[in-house]
Amino acid sequence: MAQENAAFSPGPEEPPRRRGRQRYVEKDGRCNVQQGNVRETYRYLTDLFTTLVDLQWRLSLLFFVLAYALTWLFFGAIWWLIAYGRGDLEHLEDTAWTPCVNNLNGFVAAFLFSIETETTIGYGHRVITDQCPEGIVLLLLQAILGSMVNAFMVGCMFVKISQPNKRAATLVFSSHAVVSLRDGRLCLMFRVGDLRSSHIVEASIRAKLIRSRQTLEGEFIPLHQTDLSVGFDTGDDRLFLVSPLVISHEIDAASPFWEASRRALERDDFEIVVILEGMVEATGMTCQARSSYLVDEVLWGHRFTSVLTLEDGFYEVDYASFHQTFEVPTPSCSARELAEAAARLDAHLYWSIPSRLDEKVEEEGAGEGAGGEAGADKEQNGCLPPPESESKV
Numbered sequence: 001m002a003q004e005n006a007a008f009s010p011g012p013e014e015p016p017r018r019r020g021r022q023r024y025v026e027k028d029g030r031c032n033v034q035q036g037n038v039r040e041t042y043r044y045l046t047d048l049f050t051t052l053v054d055l056q057w058r059l060s061l062l063f064f065v066l067a068y069a070l071t072w073l074f075f076g077a078i079w080w081l082i083a084y085g086r087g088d089l090e091h092l093e094d095t096a097w098t099p100c101v102n103n104l105n106g107f108v109a110a111f112l113f114s115i116e117t118e119t120t121i122g123y124g125h126r127v128i129t130d131q132c133p134e135g136i137v138l139l140l141l142q143a144i145l146g147s148m149v150n151a152f153m154v155g156c157m158f159v160k161i162s163q164p165n166k167r168a169a170t171l172v173f174s175s176h177a178v179v180s181l182r183d184g185r186l187c188l189m190f191r192v193g194d195l196r197s198s199h200i201v202e203a204s205i206r207a208k209l210i211r212s213r214q215t216l217e218g219e220f221i222p223l224h225q226t227d228l229s230v231g232f233d234t235g236d237d238r239l240f241l242v243s244p245l246v247i248s249h250e251i252d253a254a255s256p257f258w259e260a261s262r263r264a265l266e267r268d269d270f271e272i273v274v275i276l277e278g279m280v281e282a283t284g285m286t287c288q289a290r291s292s293y294l295v296d297e298v299l300w301g302h303r304f305t306s307v308l309t310l311e312d313g314f315y316e317v318d319y320a321s322f323h324q325t326f327e328v329p330t331p332s333c334s335a336r337e338l339a340e341a342a343a344r345l346d347a348h349l350y351w352s353i354p355s356r357l358d359e360k361v362e363e364e365g366a367g368e369g370a371g372g373e374a375g376a377d378k379e380q381n382g383c384l385p386p387p388e389s390e391s392k393v
Contacts, residue, residue, distance in 0.1 A: 021294055024210050024223060025273045027175075029168060029290035052156045053163075060160060067153050072118060075142045076111035082134055083110065100132035118146035164280050164287035170195040171276055171289035175323045178302040179251075179265070179330065184342070186251040186335040188228070190293065191304050192276055193244035193322060200278035200287065203239040205230055205247055209256055210292075211270040226256050228272065241278070243317050244307055251335040262300045262332040270295060301330035 023032050044051045052063060083089055083104050091097035092105050103126045104110055113126045117139060128135050174191035181187070194200060207228035214220050228249045231237045239245060251257045260268065272293040280287050302325040307318045331338055 021269060021271070023292060023294070024271050025290050025292040027173075027291055031290075049152070049156065053160050057160075060156065064153050064157060067149055071146065071149055072111060072114045075118065075138070076107070076114035078138055079104065079113055079135075080107045080110035082132070082138065086132070098129055098131045100135040101126055101128050103127075114142070117142050118149075162283060162285065164283070164285045167196075167280050167287045168289035171200070171287075172319075172322065173274060173276075173289075173291035174304065175297070176302075176325060177272060177293045177298045178304060178325055179262075179298060179300045180303050180328050181330055182248060182250075186331075186338060188249040188251060188257065188272075188298070189246050189304070190274060191244055191246050191322065192239075192241065192274075193307075193317070193319065194241050195319070198281045200239075200241050200276075201281050203241045203276065203278035205237050205239055206275045206277075207247075207249060208273040208275070209270055210273055211256075211268075228256070229254065239276075239278075243315065244319075244322060246304055247274070253336075255335070257335065259334050259336050261334040261337070264334070265298065265300065266295065268295055272298070299325055300332070301327055303328045 025031055052060060055063070079101065082100050086100055088097070088099035088101070088104065089106070091099070101110075101113055104113060109126065116122055116126065128139055130136075172193050172195060177188060177190040179186060179188050182189075192205065207230050209226040209228055210223050211226070212220065212222045213224045230247050230249050236248075249255065251260075257265070274291055274293070276289045278287055279285065305321045305324040305326060307321045309316050309318065333341075
């Protein structure tokens with residue numbers, strides 16, 4: 001019993017060891033990984049649309065301006081070459097001469113006509129004539145290619161503007177994770193919330209343990225990823241995220257923290273990455289929010305402060321207390337030791353009941369005297385008496 005009580009005692013607290021561990025995922029969700037020595041850079045051009053969408057805003061705007069400017073300059077130069085090759089520039093004052101494009105008297109005029117053609121402005125001052133077949137073909141090509149450029153660049157800008165990355169900024173995670181008892185079992189918990197009134201549809205949560213490990217064969221695996229169960233089997237990972245929820249990982253025999261006590265956890269080196277996914281209700285696009293917890297951001301023996309209160313006709317969420325925790329009595333032993341102590345306690349209670357029955361039966365037998373048949377027929381150890389023997393002959 002002394003060992004069982006010691007398992008539940010909090011024990012002396014030790015300050016957590018500070019580590020300069022590099023995060024795999026930042027608190028704001030950015031993955032701290034850079035791709036280096038990529039020699040097959042042509043693969044980025046095979047998916048040019050995604051490449052342009054993934055660029056930074058200043059580069060995207062630069063490509064947007066260059067795409068239109070270069071297209072206008074290219075076709076403007078061709079219009080000028082047609083006018084120069086036909087001799088239109090030499091007959092500017094000849095009223096009897098039919099040029100390819102009326103009022104095209106130089107390269108600037110050709111450039112402006114290219115802009116008017118591609119953007120379908122049509123001021124009416126410069127217009128193509130029906131005596132220029134090559135100009136008609138060029139007009140068709142510029143109209144088609146201009147529409148393609150418009151569709152491509154406008155599509156890139158629209159996708160980039162409507163990306164759900166900014167929506168993930170209003171999905172918040174608690175600054176710390178906690179370890180405490182829930183229904184008599186140790187659980188690792190963190191809290192998630194949504195700051196917007198428009199909800200995340202089909203929200204789901206996942207958790208990964210990032211920790212380096214070495215195999216039995218001696219292979220070292222850096223940043224090995226292990227799933228932490230947050231209710232996949234029971235469906236608790238599917239969230240109705242209207243108010244902040246506390247996500248719980250039960251530390252059972254299948255958990256990587258099964259044998260981790262408070263001291264062992266503080267000396268360990270790992271990172272817990274949590275991923276929240278769902279569809280934005282307003283746009284229907286998939287949104288993903290991420291965060292992580294290092295060892296010194298896991299508080300043993302703490303519980304989250306309640307943020308939900310019932311007001312007059314509605315529930316109110318107090319996000320000022322979203323990250324707050326408070327200490328609760330929590331055993332400092334591992335979940336395995338806690339389960340073994342609970343099993344020994346249950347076994348002690350189970351066997352103590354028959355023992356007390358035996359003592360009572362022995363006391364009654366001693367009072368009536370030994371060797372009597374009545375004493376043999378009495379119930380012993382909580383069981384029925386043996387069946388009567390057949391009648392003697």
